[in-house]
Amino acid sequence: LNGDIGNDTINGGLNDDTIDGGTGDDLLNGDSGMDTIFGRTGNDTIDGGDDNDMLFGNEDNDTISGGSGDDLASGGYGNDSINGGTGNDTVVGFQGDDILHGDDGNDVVQGGDGEDLITGDDGDDALSGGAGMDTISGGAGNDELRGGGDNDLLDGDAGNDTIIGGTGADTIDGGDDNDRIFGNEDDDTINGGAGNDTVSGGYGNDLIHGDDGDDTLNGDIGDDSITGDAGNDRINGNAGMDTLSGGTGDDIINGDAGDDQINGDAGMDTISGGTGVDMINGGDDADTIFGNEGNDIIMGDGGNDTVSGGTGNDTINGNDGDDTLNGDSGNDTIHGDAGDDAISGGTDNDTLNGNDGMDTINGDAGNDTISGGADGDTIFGNEGDDTITGDGGNDTVSGGTGNDTINGNDGDDTLNGDSGNDTIHGDAGNDTISGGLDDDTLNGNDGDDMINGDAGNDTITGGLGSDAIQGNAGDDVVSGDEDNDLINGGDGNDQVNGNAGDDSVHGDAGNDVVNGDAGFDTVTGGGGNDTLSGGGDNDVLFGGTGMDQVNGDDGDDFLIWQAGDSSDTNMGGAGDDILLVEMNDNSNVVNVTGTNPGEFDLESGFTLTNSDLEFLDLRLLGGDDEVDASEVKAGVGLRTRIVGGDGSDTVHGSQGVDEIHGGNLAPLSNAADGNDWLFGQGGDDLIFGDAGNDRIHGDAPAVPVGDAIPYELSLISGDDTVFGGDGNDLINGGLGADLLGGGVGEDVILGSLQQDYGNAGNDPGDRPPFIIDPSNINDVQIDAANLAVFQAHAAADTDLLFGGAWFLATSLTANMTNLNENFDMLPVPFRPMFAGWSAFVTDKADLANAPTMAGFFGHVDTGMGSFADGASTADPATVDLNFLSIDPNDAIDDEVFLTLDGSGSVQDILIGSAGADAATGGEGVDRLELRAGDQDIFFQHPMNEPQDVINFDSGLDGAP
The missing domain is CATH 2.160.20 (Pectate Lyase C-like)
Structure with a gap:
């Protein structure tokens, strides 16, 4: 049926019709049958009707409806609107900006040239935009969408769609279900939508979101930005400088080639930076991160992360959590940050810092710089010349092989140099230091330290605190420094110095030079031909076996030689x-x-x-x-x-x-x-x-x-x-x-x-024991503890002995007087004597005159004196003695009221009796021993309160 020229209306009928509208805006209806309809020129409206029709709009802007059946509908030239209708239709827009609907059935829709709007609707459709900026929607069903050329907008909608963007910067949404999306060339924006999608960005700098579901997202070539969003996604940046984010879920992310920025976000992610200089953040939860090649910057962020830097000079931060951080090869910088971290530098020269938490740090190979940070860390320098600082906490450090420098800093640290020529400082705290093999330099610094030089020629300084030092094997130089130290040079020819404090200094085996220096020291040489010096103060020196030279230096020293020792040279020095x-x-x-x-x-x-x-x-x-x-x-x-x-x-x-x-x-x-x-x-x-x-x-x-x-x-x-x-x-x-x-x-x-x-x-x-008149003799014996009479007319240089308690002095001058006015002042120089003092009066008649009061007062100058129960005064000293008794028939022994006066400016040693004593220390630096018994009183000079030594025994004693 031919319409010729004009706006024709042609109806085909029930058979298989061929209708040609000709020129004009025709209305063409195929009705039943397998019709073939040509619109020709003009804006035609074509309806294929029932059955499988072939419909061609030809020129101009046609409206075509396939109706029922598997139709072929082509718009031709112009901006056509085509609806395939029911059935498995083939719809072709050809040229022009067409609107194409597949409608029901598994349709094939091709937009052709122009900016087409294509909808697959129901069914498993194959939709292709062709050239131009097309908008394609798959509708329901498992559709295939191809954008073709230019910048297309593709939406898979429901179903497991396959979407190919083609050339151009396409915008693609997979929609629901499990889609396969390919951006192909240019810079595409892709959203996988719901479902477990597989996305490849293709060439270009693509923006990809996996959206919900466990997606596989590949950036391919280009600088891509990929986000997995919800679900356990697998993300590959491939080539290019990609920005990759896992989103929520346990993601697997690979940066591949290029300098990538990767963030695992929430979930337990596995991240590999690939080649290039990558910046990686594990995000929340416990992530596993591999920097791979390149100088990577890696942050574990929250969670207990496991990080391996790979090759390159990496910077790694564990952040929160108990992290395991490995630098691998390269000069890496690693910070454990918060948590109890395990850090390994790997090969090359690394900088490792545990920061907060009780960390375990291994420098591995290379010359590493290691800091433990706060809390008690365990640090192993391993190979290389390492610099290690324990920082805060009670740290345990082993330098390993190499010439290491170790500083314990705060805390009670355990520091071991192991092999190599190590330098170790304990710093603050009570540290335990071992130099290990080779020639080490060890310094305890503050605190009461235990220092062991081990093998090698070590240089050891105790520092402040009471240190215990063992030089062990090798020719060591050991110095106790401040406070009271215990030092043993060990094997080898050692130089040992106690320095300040009351030290115990031992040379041990070898030909040692041992100096006590200041303080009350104990100095022993041990085996070998040793040279010993006590230094200042009162020292004890014992050369031991070997031909020793012993010098006490200043102070009252005590030098010891025992059987089995060799021939020694002993010099007491001053004192x-x-x-x-x-x-x-x-x-x-x-x-x-x-x-x-x-x-x-x-x-x-x-x-x-x-x-x-x-x-x-x-x-x-x-x-x-x-x-x-x-x-x-x-x-x-x-x-x-x-x-x-x-x-x-x-x-x-x-x-x-x-x-x-x-x-x-x-x-x-x-x-x-x-x-x-x-x-x-x-x-x-x-x-x-x-x-x-x-x-x-x-x-x-x-x-x-x-x-x-x-x-x-x-x-x-x-x-x-x-x-x-x-x-x-x-x-x-x-x-x-x-x-x-x-x-x-x-x-x-x-x-x-x-x-x-x-x-x-x-x-x-x-003579009888009570013959006591010494007037004409120079020998005097008084053998009675209960003496009531003493004839006080003794000549100069008289030796006196009294039974009972005793008094002893190497040189004694006594001026004797009494409370009684009948007593005379008798300046009598005495030689050394033992004395048990009784009451003294001038004659028997005086006993009747003063039966209840008698006494002896003496001003005694001594070089060394002892009296009462063992009191002694050092050389020189001036002591005023008052011996009092109520009953002249009683002996005055060590139960008397004893007055000790050391009020001069010299250094006094005053030792009281078992009675109630009073003592005056004076301006010198004094030592007072108050015995058991009644209440004692010590009058202390104000300027010497910090220096006097006062020892009280039982009784109510005090120092006003």
Whole structure:
């Protein structure tokens, strides 16, 4: 049917019609049958009707409806509107800006040229926009959408759609269900929509959102921005500088090539930066992050993250959570931040910081810089020359191999250098430091530190605090620095210095140089040929085995030599110094010689060369020993104490002042002249004083090592034979039936009222015990503890002895007076004496006049004095003594009210009695010992309150 020219209306009927509208705006209806209709020129309206029709609009702007059936509808030229109708239609817009609807059925819709609006509607449609900026909507069903050229808008709507953007900057939305979307070329904007979508951006800088569902999103080539949104997404940036965000869910994100910015957001994400310089943020929750190649910046953010930087110089921050951070290769910078992190630098030179939390840090290979941060960290430098700082907390640090520098900073740290030449500072806190192998420099700094140099030639300084230092193997240089340190140089030739404080300093094995320096130090050399110096103050020095040089320096020093040691050179230095020599249990022959002041030698299979020593204390122990000190001249100025031990010993004293203790059943002899002190000890002794003013005691207690001469005596029973020899002697036999011989000279003999005699001279031992008139003699014996009368007319240099308690002084000047006006002031210079004080009056008549009040007042100047129960004053000292008694018939012993006055400017040592005592310290730096008993009072000088030492025993004591 042909319409010719004009606006025709043609109806086809029931058969298969062919209709040609011709020219004009025609209305063409195919009706039933498989019709073929051509609109030709003009704006035609075509309806195919039933069955499978072929409809062509040809020129101009046509409106075509396929109707029912599987129709082919083509608009041709012009802006056509085509609806395929029901059935599986093929709709082609061809040229022009067409509106194309597939309608029901599985339609194929092609827009052709122009900016087409295409809708697939129901069914599984294939929609193609062709050239031009097309808008395509798939509608319901599993559609395929192709944008074609230019910038298309594609919407898959419902169904599992496949969408291809084609060329141009397309905007694509997958819609519901599980879509496959390809942006292809240019910069596409893609939204996967609901469902588990697969998206590839293709070429260009694409913007991709996965939206809901577990999406797979690929940026492909270009600088893409991809967000997974909700769901467990897999995101690949591929080539280009991509920005990738996982969104919520547990995402897998790969930056691939290019310098990417990646954020895992919420969820437990797995992130790989790929090649390039990537910036990665794990986001919330526990993420696993790999920087891979390039110099990456990685932040774990929240959660317990696991991070590996990969190759390149990475910067890693764990942020919150207990993170595991690995730098891998490259010069990495890692911060654990909050949480208890595990950090490994990997190879190369890394900078590692634990920050907050109790972190475990491994530097691995390379020269690393490590800081533990706050809290107690565990740090391993491992290989390389590392710089490690523990910072706050109680840290444990191991430097590993390499020359490490370690600083503990605050906290009680445990610092180990391991191998390499390490430098370690404990800093604040009580640290434990071990240098490990090789040559280390160790410094405890503040706190009470334990320092072990281990192997190698170490340099160790204790710093402030009371430190315990062990040099161990190697030639070490050790310094205690401040406070009271315990130092052991260990094996090797060490240099050990105690510095300030009361130190215990030991050289141990090797040829050591050991110095106590300031403080009251104990200095020992150990094995090897050592050089020891006590330094200032009163030190104890023991050279040990080897040929040692021992110098006490300033102070009253105590030098020790024991059996088995080699030949030593001992120098006491300034002060009153003592050399203690302890022999073995064998039978020894000991020779002591000396001529020059302050110098003497001691030989017994070894040689001790000694100088500047004031006291020699020789202990023989077991064996039958022989000691000959007779060649020691008096001008040497040496005071000698010899203790015989258990064997049968023969002792020849020096020409100076000797004190000899024989031990059990030991015959003693003091062959040389001199003013000697001889003690028989327990047993029946035979003692010869020879010439000189000797003090011979048949019995005495055991002698403690290092006690100064003189000291307190407690008399013990025994039947002794004592011969004073020539000189003015003082002989104390003790209890027992003694044979006491004073010899030639003016002697004082105390014999306990048994078998005693005085021999030649003016000896009161031959008289009754209460003969007390010393007016015409220079020897005085008063053997009564309950003395009521004393004739106070003694000549100068009188030796006085009173029974009971004792008083002892090396030089004594006493001015005697009394509360009673009848007493005279008698300036009498006294020699050393033992005294148990009673009440003193001028004569018997005075007792009747003052029966309830008597006393003794003395101003005593002493070089060294002892009184009451052991009080002593150091040299020099001035002590005012008041001994008071109410009843003159009572002895005044150590229960008296004792007044100790050290108010001068010297340094006093004041020791009270068991009674109620009063003591005045004065301006010097004083030491006070107040004994048990009644209430004591110490008058302390205000300017010395921080320096005086006051020791109170039981009783109500105080210092006003």
